Each structure stands twice: as C-alpha cells, then as structure tokens.
Amino acid sequence: MNAPVRLRVEHLNKRYGGLVAVKDISLELRAGEIVGLIGPNGSGKSTVMKLVMGIEPSSGGTIALDGDDITRWPSHRVARAGVGIVFQHSRPLHRQTVLENIKLALLPDSLLRLFAGRDVDTRARAIADRVGLSAVLNRRPPTLPFADLRRMEMAKAIARDPKVVLVDEPFAGLTLSEVATFSDLIRGFRDEGRAVLLVDHNVKSVAALVDRVFAMYLGERIAEGTAEEVMRDPTVRRVYLGGEIVASQKRSAAGTAKPPLLEVKDVSVLYGKAQALDNVSIHVGEGEFVSIVGLNGAGKTTLFNAMSGLVPYSGTITFGGQDLSRLTAGGIARAGLVQCPEGRELFGDMSVEENLDLGGQHLTAARRHEQLDWLLEMFPILRERRTQAARTLSGGEQQMLAIARALMMDPKLLILDEPTLGLAPVILEQLGRALERLRETSPITVVLGEQNVTFALPHADRVYVLEHARIAWEGDPQRFASEMGTGYL
C-alpha cells in the first residue's frame, strides 16, 4: 500500500440542527484500492458521500483531493477536480438516447461550445462498448432494463475520467450474474489506478470486492479493516445482529396451530425494472408474533407495503379470508391491518395527544378513551409528553408514539417496520419491554420487520429470513442461531 493517497478526509462532521449525522470521521483512499463504506440505514454513510462530493456543506473537518483542500468547493468544481459518483437512483435524460446521455458526461462546462466535437462521439461509443451498452446505443432510457440503466450511470462516471469514484449501493436490484459483471467493471476502476469508495448497507455484498472496509453507525466510525476483520468485529456484530442471540423459551411452537389470519401467496413486486420481491409466501396465525428479519434492501418494507395496499403486486394476499387486492389502502387499514411505517411518519407540529387522536378517528368517543388509557398505561412516557409537539420528542419517544398511534386504530394485525431504526441500545430495551406488554395485554397479531436480529427474536413465535427479495429461511427463533446465525451478516 505505497500508492499515493488520493482522497483524505479528516475529522469530518455534519450536523442537521440538533442531529449529528456524521461525527469526527477520518478516512483515506489510495490510488488503486477499493474501500467499502458500510453502515445500516441512518448511519451517516450516504452523508459522508454527499459531503465529499460537495452536495452538502460540512459542519467541520477537511476533505483533500491529491493534497488540495476541496472542503468548501461547490459540487461541479469537485467533479471537475476528479471526483466521480455513480448514483443509485438517477434521472437520466428520457428523451435522449443512451449515446447522448453518455455524451452529456463528456461535454465541457462551457456556454460557448455549442456543438460537441467529433472525438466526443468516438469516446462515448468506446465507453459504451466497455460497459456493455453497444447494443442499445440508440434506445431511450425508459425502454431499458434496470441493469442497463446502471451500466449507463457507470458509463457516465467513466466518461468523467475521475481519480476517485464513489459508488452508491453498487449491486442493489441486480441479479447474481449482473453482480459479477458490475464487480468486474469496478475492479477495472482499480486496475486503472482509480480510488474507489463503495457505499453499501452491509459487508456481505461488497466483501469479495473490497481491499478495506470502513464501518459506521450513528454517524461514528465503529470498525476498520479487511472485510473479514470487520465481519468478526464485536461492535459490528452488535450493530447488525444486536449482540448475543437469545430466543425466548416460553412460547414454543404456539403459532402453527392457530387459525390463519394473514396469508401472502406468491407475491412479487417490481419497482420499475428492479425486482423488489420475488415470489414471497408467508402466513401469520391469529394472535401470533412473527418476525421477518433481513438486511436493508432485502425487501421487508416492500412486503409490508404490498400488504397495506401501497404498492401494486402480483400474487394474492388474504386477510381474515378477504382478498386484499379488492380493497384500497384506506380500506385495508379499516379492516384491521395497520402498518407502523419505517421512519415513523408522525405529524411533527401536532402534539402527542393530537397524533393519537388522529389514529383513533374512526372509533367512538368511549372506545377512543378506553384505547387511549390502555396505551398511556403501556407507554407511560407519552402521558408525560401529552401536550408536547411530536417533533420535539427523542427518537425513542417518537417511535413509541408511532406505535401507539397505529394501535389507536384498533388493529387486528399490526405491522412494525424496523422500529429500532437509528435508536440507541438503551432505548431498544424500553421498546422491547413495551412490545412484551403489548403481547401480554392484548390479542393483537404482530408482524415485526427488523434487521436487528436480537431485537426481533425474543418476542417472536416464528421467524422468516428475507434475503435478496426472497424468503431464505423459516423456523422458530431457537433454531435461528444454529441454522442462520453465522450466515446472516
């Protein structure tokens, strides 16, 4: 590793109001190496990428490219200096052909060069050839398969001839063979002496490719080293798996005997051209607590959104014997299938009580009071915060409010999507106790989606593992540790 340092980030900080998104991050990127920047949702990895690119201003620290301080430079200047980025979601020019989209990246930043030179055309074709787009040069982006759109983004990055390439979630939404092709392209960057930073949720997906991994959680560096070292790192394991896996012993094999309440059969979902769910079938019995675990991007939220009628799907979902495809999203919620979404979606300027009242709109006044009392019993902290605006609550309190609001709708089945997102371990304990009380004091069926296995297992009667849009495993929590525990990360 004696190659020159291309990008040097030192003591980088980013605050959004009171929230610290990036805290004292320092990292180096050398010519001809691939570094993975990993961390779960909300860990600040994407923010680091945006700060390097100059898309957002940093709150402190320095970023240097080949020794030049580029910290305060506007994005286009950073790009001209030699930093390229491959976005995960981009909006290409829909009315121009693939070739023209690539040519765009080759144009000078000038108002006077009205027409591109002949060399631009030749170079664009050569780049298209390299990424495997030659056959579709004259097609327009909306007609292309997903992988080709990603290829086009790669082509645009190559066209800029960057010294440093940032790649956001390089393999999201790609099939296995496509992953191999893209890995080769990224290795090609390394062989040409470029420095590559791969930003992704987890080590597993980039392990085969990277020379080094830098792991983040809640804005801070938690580990650095080879992929294997980072995967073995106790802090990393705690963040992803939540530490030691303990399954609850008291509810063994209770679920399977219960009458089915929810039946998901062969459900597939496509986002544009990306396969988000592939023939997923699950069933949930009445009163059962089912956990669906999977890393970010595995398809958990998509599955829940399909159940709630928020995304179109193929296959069937029945709830209490009723085909849900005939109901609107509102109708599904009124029928008793209520989702507490990832990211909470609270009404920030309304008070805690107003948020709860909104959840209980369709209940009679007496019923609403009863429900409210029960919930404030379960989440005592919300009683104290009744008149406070929701956005002034801490993350953990907001999560409890979100769950309470969903419960105000008096659901038969409650979907909790990643309730631990961005919460500190102490808060997780409180949240876990609240879920335990919920289990003991009500007959509500719960489907919990989590990437934090330790949080998801203790409560569960049954566990599904969702991996790359498919169900990879099903069984009791006790068996999870022995059968899935090691292969999960």
Add this chain to the structure above:
Amino acid sequence: MKNLLHSPALYIAIVVTAIAALLPLWLDAYLLGILTVAYYFGVFSMAWDLLFGFAGEVNFGPTFLIGLGAYTAAILDNQFGPPIFVCVLAGAVVAVLGGLLLAVPALRLSGPYFGLVTLVAVLLLQNAIVIFAHWTGGEIGMTVPDVLSIDANENYWYALVFLVVSAVLLFGLSRSAVGLILQASGQDRIEAQALGFNVTKHKIAAFCVSALFSGVAGAMLIFYMGTASVDTVIDISIGVQVIIAAVLGGRRTILGAALGSIFLILATEFLRPLGQLNTFVVSAVALAVILFFPDGLLGYVLRAGERE
C-alpha cells in the same frame, strides 16, 4: 445533426412556415393583423419554454421581461425618438439586465419560490409603471410615435421573419450541447453538478437568452401596435396566456410553444361571435388538452414517434 434531419418537428415546422409565408395572398388585413400579434406571442412562449422545458424553472412572470423590453423601447421612442432599431436594442438590453437582476438571487431559491419571486416581479413592474405615470402613461398607457409600418402585409412579414429567426435560434440552442446540459440541470440538478456542470451558470444563461427574446419581441410588438399599455404587455393574464400557449403546444419542444400561441389567439378570434362565452370555451379547451395530453399537442405527436 443527423437526428435533426430525421426529426418530425423539423418537417412540421417547414410546412407550417411555408403555409404562413403564403397566407398574405389570401387573407385580409384584419386577419393578418391577428396573426402578426400571434407571431409575437409565439416568440414569448418559445422564450418561456426554453426556461421551463429545458432549464426546468417555472417563470410565472414572463411579462416582467416582455414589459421591460416593451416599455424601455416605448419610453425611449416617446422621449428622444431615436431610430426604431435603437429602441428595440435598448429594450433587449434592459430586459436582459432586469432578468439578471431577478434571476441571480432568485435561482438560489429552490422549488416554488423561484416562481413566486418572478410573479412578484410582475406586480412590482406593474406598480412602478402606474407610479411613474409621468413617463409611462400610467394605467392609460402611452402612444408610440413611430411604428414599424402602416402596411398590414409589411407588418406581417416583420413578425413572421422575426418568429422564424427566433425559432431557428432557440430550437438550435435547445438541441445544442448547452441545451443538453440545461436539460440535465433541469431534470436532476445534483447529478448535473456531479458531472461537473455549473448548474447556476447555465440556468442564468438560459434566463438571459429567454429575457433577450422576450424583450425584443415585446419591443417589436409595441412598435406594431403603436401603443404600450399594462393591459397588453404586462398584466398577469397576458403572462398566463403565454404559459398556457407553451404548455398547450408541448413542453420541451420550443416549436410547439409557437404553434400553441398561434392556436390560442386564432381560437379566441374565431370564437368571438360567442361573446362572453368565448374566453370560457378557449380556456376549457386548453384545460382539456393539458389534462389529457400533458405533453401538449406537438409533444404528443413527437412522443408517439419516440415510443416506437
């Protein structure tokens, strides 16, 4: 360039231009007059489409730029009486300067705020004209001593040639490398910047070009009409008409904007016998087109070709 020759828009434009050039053989002075005005409005709409369709910025105040050009030329002519082309040139310069003054701070804002600033600018200009009535004629408007020509045929030719030249320049610009960068900036600002393009610079340049054409067209319009008044070149409703024409004709087509303007003004004219209902029917048709063909009339034809 090769693509350009295959573009159906080009052939539509050539046919329409040829028909327009032959019209003076058949039409009377009154109808030619209507078309003359329609052609100037066509330039207004095309200039607006460059900003909205390509740079992605909604300018709710096209009449701010038009009005600056028109009133500068009118006041200059009224007070000092230099040759007409000097007045038009001055109008263009002031429109560009005014546009810069507005765009440089406004383009720092994002989302609907840019649009709101441009809307407020029109109201400010309108008020300024009323306040400085001594120079501007206030609410009544002012007469312009010089006119382009008193012959309807000649006026028609001035307008048509101006329209065609503007269309060639604006269309060419929209298809150039700069037009491509502009479209990218309008569609995904962050990505355009990450590709190394100074988005603000390009958008300000687009605003200047839009101001230039708006200003010249505004100035030429008052030298055709012989008067300048708030109601004909500045009022918000004029701006709305320019915008509707551009959307009606087809966003991001430039040429569609010109067709939309001509269509809108001719429709208003032919439906005049309906009396009060006239504006209502025209607006309803415009609404229907926008609802059912969001790409606009020309846009619909062109997209149909692209889908194949």
